[in-house]
Amino acid sequence: MNVVIAAGGTGGHLYPAVALAEEFRRRDPRTVVILVGTGRSLENVLLAQSDFQVETISVRGVVGRGLGASLGALLLVPAAIWKAIQLLRARDADLVIGTGGYTSPPVVIAAFVLGIRRALLEPNAVPGVANRVLGPIANRVFLSFESTMRYFAPSKTRVVGAPIRRAFVEPFPEPSSGSLKTLLVSGGSQGAHAINTAMVEAITLSPTIRENLTLIHQTGPEDYESVRAAYATAGVQAEVVPFLNDMAEALRGADLVVSRCGASTLAELAACAKPSILIPFPHATHQHQEENAKVVEGAGAAILLKQDELSGRRLAQEIEKLIESPERIRFMAQRSLSLRKTGSAEAMVQECCALVAAG
Numbered sequence: 001m002n003v004v005i006a007a008g009g010t011g012g013h014l015y016p017a018v019a020l021a022e023e024f025r026r027r028d029p030r031t032v033v034i035l036v037g038t039g040r041s042l043e044n045v046l047l048a049q050s051d052f053q054v055e056t057i058s059v060r061g062v063v064g065r066g067l068g069a070s071l072g073a074l075l076l077v078p079a080a081i082w083k084a085i086q087l088l089r090a091r092d093a094d095l096v097i098g099t100g101g102y103t104s105p106p107v108v109i110a111a112f113v114l115g116i117r118r119a120l121l122e123p124n125a126v127p128g129v130a131n132r133v134l135g136p137i138a139n140r141v142f143l144s145f146e147s148t149m150r151y152f153a154p155s156k157t158r159v160v161g162a163p164i165r166r167a168f169v170e171p172f173p174e175p176s177s178g179s180l181k182t183l184l185v186s187g188g189s190q191g192a193h194a195i196n197t198a199m200v201e202a203i204t205l206s207p208t209i210r211e212n213l214t215l216i217h218q219t220g221p222e223d224y225e226s227v228r229a230a231y232a233t234a235g236v237q238a239e240v241v242p243f244l245n246d247m248a249e250a251l252r253g254a255d256l257v258v259s260r261c262g263a264s265t266l267a268e269l270a271a272c273a274k275p276s277i278l279i280p281f282p283h284a285t286h287q288h289q290e291e292n293a294k295v296v297e298g299a300g301a302a303i304l305l306k307q308d309e310l311s312g313r314r315l316a317q318e319i320e321k322l323i324e325s326p327e328r329i330r331f332m333a334q335r336s337l338s339l340r341k342t343g344s345a346e347a348m349v350q351e352c353c354a355l356v357a358a359g
Contacts, residue, residue, distance in 0.1 A: 178326030191220015201312020
């Protein structure tokens with residue numbers, strides 16, 4: 001079987017695509033999987049350790065870019081659809097999967113034109129524009145949350161969770177001791193300036209944090225030098241990196257995580273049973289990160305801290321309270337574990353194979 005997955009844009013779109021590609025290959029090593037991206041440097045970094053085939057199309061985001069930029073992006077779509085048609089024909093594709101984001105529409109529309117089976121993945125609590133537009137022409141729509149079903153035709157939807165890479169699945173997480181020793185800070189694959197700034201201020205203000213925690217801080221490329229210098233000036237020993245090549249290992253070693261709350265991140269936190277302080281990206285489409293975080297907070301696994309309420313002092317206070325409350329850390333870890341869904345990729349791939357076999 002030949003599978004094409006539209007996966008470009010951000011880690012939130014690419015990581016689930018890689019998880020699905022891994023599972024297709026694990027299920028049947030003869031399966032050929034092609035990932036379609038945009039050729040951005042971020043994609044090259046994220047795929048540096050994989051050997052999956054990658055094709056590129058010229059396309060840009062439309063939502064939230066201003067009138068001129070949005071019109072310019074729309075003008076790229078016809079050529080992108082034509083290139084996608086050529087790609088699907090050349091690869092003799094049997095199935096196309098869109099993971100959301102701006103690479104999905106040209107590839108999924110091309111599959112519709114050619115009569116190729118089409119599936120969508122919507123891992124967020126509130127679907128993005130691309131998946132809302134493509135929903136009517138999809139054969140299957142895979143969701144993470146029951147509440148998202150209202151946006152799509154019920155006959156097409158399957159609630160399976162967010163696919164995660166196999167590195168996060170095994171080994172099964174050990175129960176938390178409640179001791180908070182290692183803090184992982186991550187603003188996603190591109191970093192988050194607001195989180196970086198608040199964390200530097202928090203550790204500067206709080207002797208409790210400095211004396212009790214080992215810090216791993218993934219900054220993104222833009223803030224790396226400034227954050228590293230700020231910690232050095234404050235005399236803080238921290239592992240500061242622009243990008244974490246092995247997020248699974250970093251998560252397993254952490255006792256608490258401060259992060260954004262894209263669907264993939266939350267699925268990985270649950271897979272590793274980690275308590276978290278979640279700071280949603282305030283400009284996410286339809287506030288989907290905040291809606292994601294509300295689900296996890298409601299389960300008792302996280303503290304939701306909105307960015308307009310974020311400061312170094314507030315972040316320090318939340319972390320200090322957790323340092324002093326091992327029983328709460330244990331409880332949050334247990335609740336995080338209750339959200340663990342590690343069979344999502346398997347469920348999606350099995351359903352997709354059945355979809356293709358049904359013709």
